Amino acid sequence: MGYDITTNAAARMALLEDYFLEQPVNARPGDTRRATATTPGTPVNLGVVDHIRRSVYDLEQHTRAAAPDAGPLPAQAAAVYDWCMQHTEHAPETVQRRRDVLIYQQELEHAIRLGETKVVRRHRCPGCGTVGLHWRQSVGKAVCCNRRCRTPDGLASTWSLSRLATEYIADQEKRRRRAT
Ligand SMILES: [Zn+2]
Structure with a gap:
């Protein structure tokens, strides 16, 4: 697996x-x-x-x-x-x-x-697809470091662990499908 x-x-x-x-x-x-x-x-x-x-x-x-x-x-x-x-x-x-x-x-x-807050770094940002997420404890979410990746209000994009996990599992599934 x-x-x-x-x-x-x-x-x-x-x-x-x-x-x-x-x-x-x-x-x-x-x-x-x-x-x-x-x-x-x-x-x-x-x-x-x-x-x-x-x-x-x-x-x-x-x-x-x-x-x-x-x-x-x-x-x-x-x-x-x-x-x-x-x-x-x-x-x-x-x-x-x-x-x-x-x-x-x-x-x-x-x-x-x-x-081990570095675990979020191995994920790509669901918004812009770049690598460079870091953990922000105060909001309990991963934040994207890409300056051009912003919310409509102009704030840095933040992502919950639940969202990162959903993206990760979907990605794993795609890889598995391609491999078979
Ligand atoms: Zn981003």
Whole structure:
């Protein structure tokens, strides 16, 4: 299948759990003062807990809509991607496409949470097609650096991760079609 979105999303989800849920909230990724899971009273980063829960919930909703008898969720949050794939592999094309967009979008969201804001740079701007997007945390969107790529109000174009994921999956599909 080429680029494996499931593996990447799951790996980053696992990293999130690893970095933020077992460490004091003031620790940063890469911090060597690692707390162990057994440290009593280790505070957890509630923002990340919430983010992980929401990610799992969205994927669960999508899966159950297509496969009502999918059974219980796996115990590990990161395993939800394989679970979703398993139960939607024979679903209609539109369901699978939506699933791929959702999983890829989550991979991007996890990456941003982990501080890897450069992930948006590998995407072309949906407006002008050039490479040169960068992440703007204050608006929670990717911004195009092309001075000629503007909104009708004259502002720089901004793109949600959902939009970038939709474009990316559509592009992957086109490539696959051309290859066969
Ligand atoms: Zn642009």
